[in-house]
Structure formats: C-alpha cells, structure tokens
Amino acid sequence: MAQETILIIDDEKEIRNLVGIYLTNEGYNILKAADGLEGLAYLENETVHLVILDIMMPRMDGIQACMKIRESKNVPIIMLTAKSQDMDKIMGLTTGADDYVTKPFQPLELVARVKSQLRRYLRLNQMNGNLQTNTSEKMDVISIDDLCINVTTHDVTVEGREIKLTPREFAILELLARNPGVVFNTEKIYERVWNEPFYESENTVMVHIRNIREKLEDNSRSPRYIKTVWGVGYKIEL
Template sequence: MEKETILVVDDEKEIRDLIGIYLANDDYRVLKAGNGIEALNSLEKENVDLIILDIMMPNMDGMEACMQIRKDKNMPIIMLSAKSEDIDKIMGLTTGADDYVTKPFNPLELIARVKSQLRRYKRLNSSAALEKNEAVIEVDDLLINIDTHEVKKGSREIKLTPREFDILLLLARNKGIVFSIEKIYEMVWKEEFFQSDNTVMVHIRKIREKVEDNPRKPRFIKTVWGVGYKIEN
C-alpha cells in the first residue's frame, strides 16, 4: 500500500524536522518546504495528500499560499500559527484551511488531527461523492451541501431559508469558533449591526427548531453565554 504524503511548510527547520519525525513514525511520507513559494513548487512535482502550513513565513506567507493552493487543489490543509485570537483562526479558515493549530502545540495532537482530516477527506471524496460533485460539510449526522444548498439530518431533508442556511454554514465551516451576534449579522447580512436588533437570535431559534431533536438542549448550535454561538469540533 502506497504511503500517504504530507507536505510540512514552516520557515523554522526545527519545527519541520520535529513534525517530520512524528509523521514518519506513523508511516507517512514527508515532504518539507520553508515558505509558500517552495510549497507551491513541491505541489507541481508531487502528489500530496495533506498540507501542514505555517502562517508567518517570509517570501510568501501561509494565507497567500493557501489561497493559491485552493485555486485548483482540495486536499486538507492544517494551518499552524503562533496567534490564538479567534479572528486569526477565522481568517485562516476562510482562506481555505480545514483546521487550525496554535503554537506551541502537542505533536501527538497534531498527528491526531492529520489522521482525522485524512479520514474525512477520503470519506467525502469517495467515488459516489465525486460522481455527484458535492461539497459537503458533516456535523455528526447533519450534512450540509454547499453546492445544492441542501441540509439533511440522516435521510430527512431539512428546509432552511437562505439566511438560515448561511448562518448554519458559517458556524459549520468554523467549528469550535465562537461568533458574536454582531459578527454573524455583519458576515451574513453584509450590513452594519444595530445593538437593539434581535434578528440573529430569531434565526438561530428557527434553525434549532428545524435541526435539533430538542431545541431547548441543542446538540449542534451551542450558546456561549455572553459571547455568542458556535458549532463544536
């Protein structure tokens, strides 16, 4: 069986080597690059199954590299960054990354995330999914099809309004990140938020009524009191 290939992109050689050792111990084939330009060059020559991509690098940083990669490739990308603020995570994920790990990190946790992303990628890119050309996000038994704007829970189709779909998609694309009511409104409605506006809360309530078994004890959309809403990893 051919080994899966992981490209590790970081301007610090010590970090590249450390990650490489742990990946090799799990029987992955490891490629290394010191910046975004080197990473893009590697991708032209090699078939890569997953990329671990640092954000802060010279010549071409991780954000720019991620956007370039996403123009024609869809393998999983895990971003590394010394920044831990939610806004930095959001920026990383919205450029096309699948996961975000903050430095300093536990190498074993990083390897676990690599395995998780590869499993998910294989599942979503099975022959059936490729034939349908679907872009699907999974949250437990909830399936969100980005291309067709369909939401299914098990075999049951759930009818959402366009706004409800956009809110659910925003949270599902950024699992684990808490979005304030203001941020949700500005990103979905593309308008300035007014403090007295309860539009977002009304939409969240309606989404929960449609997707949750018990809206009073939500399994998908969690409330972080005093902060906002999130979907768990």
C-alpha cells in the same frame, strides 16, 4: 500503514523535523518546504493529500499560500498559528483552511487532527470515484430553488454559476441540505462534519457558515439558503 503524502510548510526547521518524525512514525510520506513558494512548487509536481501550513513565513506567508492552493486544489489544509493570532486563525479559515492548531502544540494532537482530516478527505474521494452509488441510499443531486449540489462530483451552482467550496464548506452545506428544516447547532455541525468531539469550536463553525453564505449569495446579511435560528443554530428550508 498509511501511504498518504503530507506537505509540511514552515520556516522553522525544528518544527518541520519534529512534525515530520511523528507523521513518519504513523506511516505517512513527508515533504518539507521552508516557505509558501517552495510549498507551491511541491504541490505542482507531487501528489499531496494534506498540507500543514504555518502562517508567519518569509517570501510568501501562509495566508497567501492558502489562497493560491485553493485556486486549484481541495486537499485539507491545517494552519499553524501563534496563540495570540486570533485574527490569523479567522483569516486562515476564511481563505480556505480546514482546521488550525496553535503554537506551541502537542505533536500528538496535530497527528490526531491530520488523521481526522485525511479520513474525511479520502472518504469523500472514494465516494466521488464510486460511479455505482445507490441513489436510493444517497442522493446524487440536491436542488433547493436555484441552488444545485452534486454530491458525487462536489459541484455546486447557484443560478448556473459555479461556486467553489472547500471540502469542509461543502460538507456543512451537504449536511444542512440533506436535512431540510432541521436545525443544527454549532456543536452538532462540528461533530458531524469534523468527526471529533466539540471543544471550543463554535467560532470555527460560524466562520465556515459565513464563508458559505458569502459564496452562495450577494447579500449574506439576508441569507436566502442557510437560515439562522437565533439562539439555536442553522438550517436550510426547501
């Protein structure tokens, strides 16, 4: 059974309890917070492996809480949004969320997304802790002009300047950088990075690409690293 700890931040007690029951049945340890400030306090004092974060909350909403979490932690964040809040979904992804689920939602769908996020997060952590990685099978450092990607430590620099990427953003950048010249459409990027079937997720990938460009470059309208092949997808060229 799983032993990872999941923090549920939602001002609706019924949702906290419902989600908590389903995740407890999967073997996860559960922490519950009623708003962003209470959630941040848990993150300061507890080891948390994934955060489920509602957007609309008192005192500190989900967008603000997401930004604060990303200042110091790279744990996966799944946002909960209302169906009509499309801009909130985009804002959530822009500020560092890895995925989102719209309310009302099927608890089993949320559980599946939690498992998918944790699989990738734990696998990347395991890779980072394995100092004996066979470099003939997996490059430790990828250099493209002034862009340097260390896949062991997850450090990214441009002209020596440190770039803070979310786990999902790093995974997309690594995928493209490991396959220079290869064009990946949004479906392939989603399936390779999210490790689940592509379903109406084109906008999710596009928002992540935009975020990466804005962090890597001063002018994302004329991208230097991630190129758009119109009507096809994205690539990085050496």
